Amino acid sequence: MTQTGALIKQLVKTDFKLRYNSSVLGYAWSLLKPLLIFTILNFVFSKIFGVENPNYSLRLLTSIILWTFFSEGTTTGLHSIMNKAGILTKIKLPLWIVVFSSTIHIVITFVLNLIILGLFFVLYSFVPTLEDFLFFTIYSFCIYIIILGFSLAAAPLYVKYRDLHQIWEVLLLGGFYAAPIIYPMQLIPTEFHWLLQINPMTFILQHVQAVLFVDDFKFSIVPNFIYFGVLLLGFLTCIVIYRKYSQTILEEL
Amino acid sequence: MTQKIITVQNISKKFKIPHTKITSLRDEIFSLFSTKTYEEFHALDDISLEINKGEFIGIVGKNGSGKSTLLKILAGIYSPDSGKISINGSISPFLELGVGFNGDLTARENIFLNGTILGIEETELKNKFDDIISFAELEKFVDTKVKTFSSGMYARLAFSVAIHADADIYLMDEVLAVGDISFQKRCIETLHSYKNKGKTIILVSHDLSQIKQHASRAILFENGKIVADDSPERVLSTYVQHSQIFESEHQLLITNVAIHKKDSSDELSTGDDISISWSLEGAIPHEIDFIIAIQDDNGAVLFATNTIHDTVTADPSLTTYTFDLKKVPLRGGIYFAEISVIDKQFRKVASIPYAGPFSISPPRKTRGSVDILYNWNVT
Structure with missing residues (x-):
């Protein structure tokens, strides 16, 4: 067990080195990316289009950081097995360890991004309550579950179907616009809400925004339970896919 | 008292080589209504084998006879279609010219990554680090990215990492195909000394003289089957008889x-x-x-x-x-x-x-x- 821990630590370290080329600047860049996206979108929508919404900027930044966590996490997870092909074809290594390690450094980047988000909260003198923190953590954890589940299923499939990453890129772009990130949910006519609700991130973003920024928000338990149920079912399905493909996939690397 | 360390029972491995390989979802969709044709290749055909602790086994055979597939199955990279394998010990593999290195990492970083994968603990790895580097003769290149290494340097480092893992079984595929003669000699001598320490070594090699000198038992593969499993002398004689067209x-x-x-x-x-x-x-x-x-x-x-x-x-x-x-x-x-x-x-x-x-x-x-x-x- 301790050896598994040491292995995960070493793999996470490797991911950091490879991604940021062991440079501080490289690391700063990964933190800057969501901030730059935020700056552009904030300028376009609140200054040019003049979207009227209380706390629009904070809402936008929070959503972008959550979305970045989701998109970077799933993309990194998708590539995790292929990226380690050189090692996996030579030494036996449980594939889940490789997939799991790849998500860890995304989590670390996310946590560091949250510190920046915190600074913005201070800047806008917005104080979240302890309850807000708790909900934020729970919903972030939900995103992590989606990332891990997706990665476990998609990484072996990607070995078989090499066009998955193009497909996923397009889906991510679609998902970005089909989620209440740059616009609030209320702006969308109700007959199109179902389109947004297919996106698993919509529910999370909606709730995080509501918990943080809507004062008279009433938390209803039933939809949350349904959502968690669907999430769990999806995660189990992903594990089934992982188990089906992980046995034979090494032969195709 | 001999102790069985590897038992292989009736394992078979077939590879389906499709005439057109599907590598994308697009191909998969387009080929939904066409019949998929493929060639079947019996890499291993009902192999049974028992290996005792402390044996030095030399595996010979032509290319495509199943030697490397068996090693990959023993290493757990491939899984057999049928049959049972039981292995009672830890394995350090050196398959097809190397342990897996990442070209963008330095020699040092790769040693730590691979060492950990091979189950060497961090403190032990730190102690062994200098030995690994000096065995590979790469003292000057510790912090160089391995993608700039020559194939010989790469192979030396890979072999050095593989033998410094404290495993019970060493799987060595074509170790001797790389490196200069003096390095090859050191490799085989190290393996020989491991045998004397009670480790089990399985060596695939085309260098019959090395097998003759060091192996305690040799196995000859032909078309996915074991055709001889005996003393190196007898097996090599059979091999030569089979490979030269008499x-x-x-x-x-x-x-x-x-x-x-x-x-x-x-x-x-x-x-x-x-x-x-x-x-x-x-x-x-x-x-x-x-x-x-x-x-x-x-x-x-x-x-x-x-x-x-x-x-x-x-x-x-x-x-x-x-x-x-x-x-x-x-x-x-x-x-x-x-x-x-x-x-x-x-x-x-x-x-x-x-x-x-x-x-x-x-x-x-x-x-x-x-x-x-x-x-x-x-x-």
């Missing part, structure tokens, strides 16, 4: 090869009379001739002769044949004999490569390719 249907083996000092069992030294003896087993033709060659440990032929040119008629009914060499001027070192049998149509019907080996000792302070006994009459 026009004869005779199944003839050369056995009981012994190379020793004539009339004594002392160690051989330069200038001794040496005697080579052997027996024949199987279908012996009515008329036979012999070819004998002496080779050095790199396989170079130093001396060869045959009964045809010497107009000697060999008697096919003898139980033991001997060949006496007088005052042999070989330098101190390791040598092999190669014995072949020819029938009356000059067809090679049997051959044993790398018989022996025998060693001449001790090295004397002379130079040159031979070492002749001499006297100075200058005083």
Whole structure:
């Protein structure tokens, strides 16, 4: 067990080195990316289009950081097995360890991004309550579950179907616009809400925004339970896919 | 008390090689309504094998005979289609020219990553780090990215990491195909010393002389099946008989090869009379001739002769044949004999490569390719 821990630590370290080329600047860049996206979108929508919404900027930044966590996490997870092909074809290594390690450094980047988000909260003198923190953590954890589940299923499939990453890129772009990130949910006519609700991130973003920024928000338990149920079912399905493909996939690397 | 470390029961492995390989979801969708055709390739066909602790096993066979597939299955990279495998020990694999390195990482980083994967603990890895680097002779390149390494440097580092893992079983595929001769020698000597420490070594090699010298048992693969599993001497003889296309249907083996000092069992030294003896087993033709060659440990032929040119008629009914060499001027070192049998149509019907080996000792302070006994009459 301790050896598994040491292995995960070493793999996470490797991911950091490879991604940021062991440079501080490289690391700063990964933190800057969501901030730059935020700056552009904030300028376009609140200054040019003049979207009227209380706390629009904070809402936008929070959503972008959550979305970045989701998109970077799933993309990194998708590539995790292929990226380690050189090692996996030579030494036996449980594939889940490789997939799991790849998500860890995304989590670390996310946590560091949250510190920046915190600074913005201070800047806008917005104080979240302890309850807000708790909900934020729970919903972030939900995103992590989606990332891990997706990665476990998609990484072996990607070995078989090499066009998955193009497909996923397009889906991510679609998902970005089909989620209440740059616009609030209320702006969308109700007959199109179902389109947004297919996106698993919509529910999370909606709730995080509501918990943080809507004062008279009433938390209803039933939809949350349904959502968690669907999430769990999806995660189990992903594990089934992982188990089906992980046995034979090494032969195709 | 021998202890079984690997038991392989009836394993088979088939590879389906599709005529058009589907590598994308697009291909998969477009090919939904077309029939998928493929060739089947039996990489391993009902293999059973038992390996005891402390054995040094040499695996030989042509390319595509299943050697590497077996090693990959033992290493857990491939899973067999059917059959059972039980392995009671940790494995350090060196498959197909290397352990997996990442080109963008430095030698140091790769050692830590691979060492950890091979199960070496961090503190142990720190202690062994200098040994790993010095064995690979890469002291100057510790913090260089391995993608800039030459294939020899890469292989040396890979091998060094693999043998420094404290495993029970070492799987070595074509280790000796890379590196210079002195490095190859160190590799094989290290493996040999591991065998003496009770470790199990499985070595796939095309270098028959190394297998002959170091393996305690050899296995010959042909078309996914084990066709011989015996002493290296007998297996190599079968291998040579199978791989050279003998026009004869005779199944003839050369056995009981012994190379020793004539009339004594002392160690051989330069200038001794040496005697080579052997027996024949199987279908012996009515008329036979012999070819004998002496080779050095790199396989170079130093001396060869045959009964045809010497107009000697060999008697096919003898139980033991001997060949006496007088005052042999070989330098101190390791040598092999190669014995072949020819029938009356000059067809090679049997051959044993790398018989022996025998060693001449001790090295004397002379130079040159031979070492002749001499006297100075200058005083």
